[in-house]
Amino acid sequence: MTDSTVRSVVDALDARFPRAWAESWDRVGLVLGEFEHPVTRVLCVVDCVPETVDQAIELGADLILAHHPLFLKPVSSIAPDTFKGALVHRLIRAGVALYTAHTNADVANPGVSDALAARLGLTGLSPLAPAEGAAAGEGRGLGRVGELPEPLTLAALTRLAARRLPVTAAGVRAAGDPDALVRRVAVCGGAGDSFLSVAARSGADAYLCADLRHHPVSEHLASGGPALLDVAHWASERPWLDDVAAWLREVFPVEVVVSDLDTDPWTVHANHDDLEIRP
CATH class of the missing domain: 3.40.1390.30 (NIF3 (NGG1p interacting factor 3)-like)
Incomplete structure (x- = not known):
């Protein structure tokens, strides 16, 4: 040290x-x-x-x-x-x-999306969008694609993501057939709708990222793209903090604290089950 x-x-x-x-x-x-x-x-x-x-x-x-x-x-x-x-x-x-x-840090190997993929237990990782320019090579790139330990339905994968990722008010939502089997999963820490077409070409059965929007999702599914899972931006990037903190502790004789303060701007979530219906 x-x-x-x-x-x-x-x-x-x-x-x-x-x-x-x-x-x-x-x-x-x-x-x-x-x-x-x-x-x-x-x-x-x-x-x-x-x-x-x-x-x-x-x-x-x-x-x-x-x-x-x-x-x-x-x-x-x-x-x-x-x-x-x-x-x-x-x-x-x-x-x-x-x-x-x-x-x-997003493009690094290991980087932000590696930590996200690890939360889902994905193996055999490769970049979703391989890096170009100065960062090219050695497995670097944005996002990751990998295999689940065993196939899951989209509904089951959504529940798994909700259990494994940090809890936020936004939770995890999915778009696609709940009963469709998912084996290969693409992930991207942070906003990921710019990679919808890349995810479709990757052979993934599902793609998990943050900040998905109505029209791009609708058009993506209508064109036969993989199922989608949308998580809170903060929750998709928080896992990386554990990895970089562990590395800092190895290199320096310092105390490293990882903040679990949820800084996602969305703070309240309700659905119909939370409503009291009066005649």
């Missing part, structure tokens, strides 16, 4: 998830923090939001490793009366560095 400073942790993260692997529109790497500041405790989160900043400060964390960028679009001010500016000022005052690994 090596000494732990912001610089040494950043260097290790940059080596494991090179910034060159990120999409051109993405913003990854160190967001703020003093390079020579010691790191004894790291908090891993999906989102850097007020609740996870509160958690980091309460834990005495020296660094937040976030999956989603705090700054994805340019800003002209980080004034403390703006949402993101307030977070930046709080982090600086508390001496908490912030680092982001986003699409460079």
Whole structure:
């Protein structure tokens, strides 16, 4: 193990998830923090939001490793009366560095979708969309495709996903024949409707991702595409935090805490079974 400073942790993260692997529109790497500041405790989160900043400060964390960028679009001010500016000022005052690994962690092998596939017990994994450019090769790419240990109906797979993935108000919903047998499954951490056609060509019987929309799903099914499972965005990416936390503990003599704060924006779910019907 090596000494732990912001610089040494950043260097290790940059080596494991090179910034060159990120999409051109993405913003990854160190967001703020003093390079020579010691790191004894790291908090891993999906989102850097007020609740996870509160958690980091309460834990005495020296660094937040976030999956989603705090700054994805340019800003002209980080004034403390703006949402993101307030977070930046709080982090600086508390001496908490912030680092982001986003699409460079999505494409990595192992990466975000590997952790998601592992929750379903998928084996024989290959990229759903193999990486190109700087990230090409060595099994890297977005999403994963693999085999279930044994075939399941779509209804049973949906129940399995609900049991294995972090619980959210949104739960898990599926589109397709509930009795259809599923053997081969494609998964993608985060929003995945841009890969619907790729999933259809992959030979998968079902495709699990987040943020699916009505019309693309309807057209996908009408054209004979595989069944779909839609999960909360946060739930699809939260499993990766366990993997990166385990790696950090191996490399550095630091305490690593994984945040289980549900930062999915949807907080209430109801169905007809929850309603009291009065005549």
